[in-house]
Amino acid sequence: MAALERERKFLISHKDELLRQYGGKFLVISGEQVTGAYDTIEEALQNAATQHGLANVLIRRPADADLVISAPALSLGILNADPARSTGGTGTNSGR
Amino acid sequence: MPILHVQLAAQGQTADGKPAQLAPAVALQQRGPVVPVVVTIEQNAGKGLLAQGKPLPSPKTGLALIDTGATGTCSDEQSAQELGLPIIDVAKLTSASHADQDCNVYPAQITIQNLGLSINSPHTIGATLAPQGLLILLGRDLLAGCTLFYNGQAGQFTLSI
Numbered sequence: 118m119a120a121l122e123r124e125r126k127f128l129i130s131h132k133d134e135l136l137r138q139y140g141g142k143f144l145v146i147s148g149e150q151v152t153g154a155y156d157t158i159e160e161a162l163q164n165a166a167t168q169h170g171l172a173n174v175l176i177r178r179p180a181d182a183d184l185v186i187s188a189p190a191l192s193l194g195i196l197n198a199d200p201a202r203s204t205g206g207t208g209t210n211s212g213r
Numbered sequence: 214m215p216i217l218h219v220q221l222a223a224q225g226q227t228a229d230g231k232p233a234q235l236a237p238a239v240a241l242q243q244r245g246p247v248v249p250v251v252v253t254i255e256q257n258a259g260k261g262l263l264a265q266g267k268p269l270p271s272p273k274t275g276l277a278l279i280d281t282g283a284t285g286t287c288s289d290e291q292s293a294q295e296l297g298l299p300i301i302d303v304a305k306l307t308s309a310s311h312a313d314q315d316c317n318v319y320p321a322q323i324t325i326q327n328l329g330l331s332i333n334s335p336h337t338i339g340a341t342l343a344p345q346g347l348l349i350l351l352g353r354d355l356l357a358g359c360t361l362f363y364n365g366q367a368g369q370f371t372l373s374i
Contacts, residue, residue, distance in 0.1 A: 163257040
């Protein structure tokens with residue numbers, strides 16, 4: 118099972134209800150329970166660590182979409198490309 | 214305002230296989246703008262642990278590549294797990310050529326050693342960086358508060374925050 122799958126499913130399936138109840142607060146969700154609601158991510162992180170230690174918990178605002186990141190160097194595999202062995206093409210990975 | 218000025222040094226090989234010092238411009242082109250960093254748990258999460266009398270994860274040291282192409286900051290996934298950082302969300306790593314990939318999100322604190330400056334990175338994306346000798350990719354979310362000068366001809370870069 119992917120990380121925090123249960124928590125993410127809970128957040129998505131209860132989004133409207135959570136929005137009504139907590140508005141734009143950062144929620145700390147463990148399993149199918151909201152264990153805290155905070156104004157800032159910093160407060161949420163601090164209180165999540167106090168309550169749950171280093172256990173995995175979902176911290177997200179109900180209205181937030183999935184976090185999306187673009188890192189071409191990672192996704193195109195060009196971090197380990199060797200310019201000295203370039204073929205002149207694009208996206209070539211030396212496989213070093 | 215803390216300022217970090219770096220000129221990279223690296224060794225290569227001559228045509229007959231003897232070790233030779235690379236010119237700074239070549240070293241910077243091949244290695245990229247890298248800085249030594251220390252990574253541990255995000256400061257506020259650390260405060261929460263300490264309030265409960267729990268120990269903080271031991272920090273890890275390594276190199277961070279300043280990556281203006283990355284929207285977000287990434288940490289080596291294996292290192293984040295070894296640090297014991299909690300997963301607090303899952304992000305999608307997008308690519309034009311591959312299907313979106315789910316990545317763990319960790320709350321980290323990144324200290325740029327030579328700058329003596331710690332930056333909280335509450336949404337640090339786990340990715341495979343160790344094979345490239347990297348611990349961190351410093352993305353545009355953290356660079357948003359920085360000024361970066363890249364002097365390719367001199368093999369130097371300057372970062373200020």
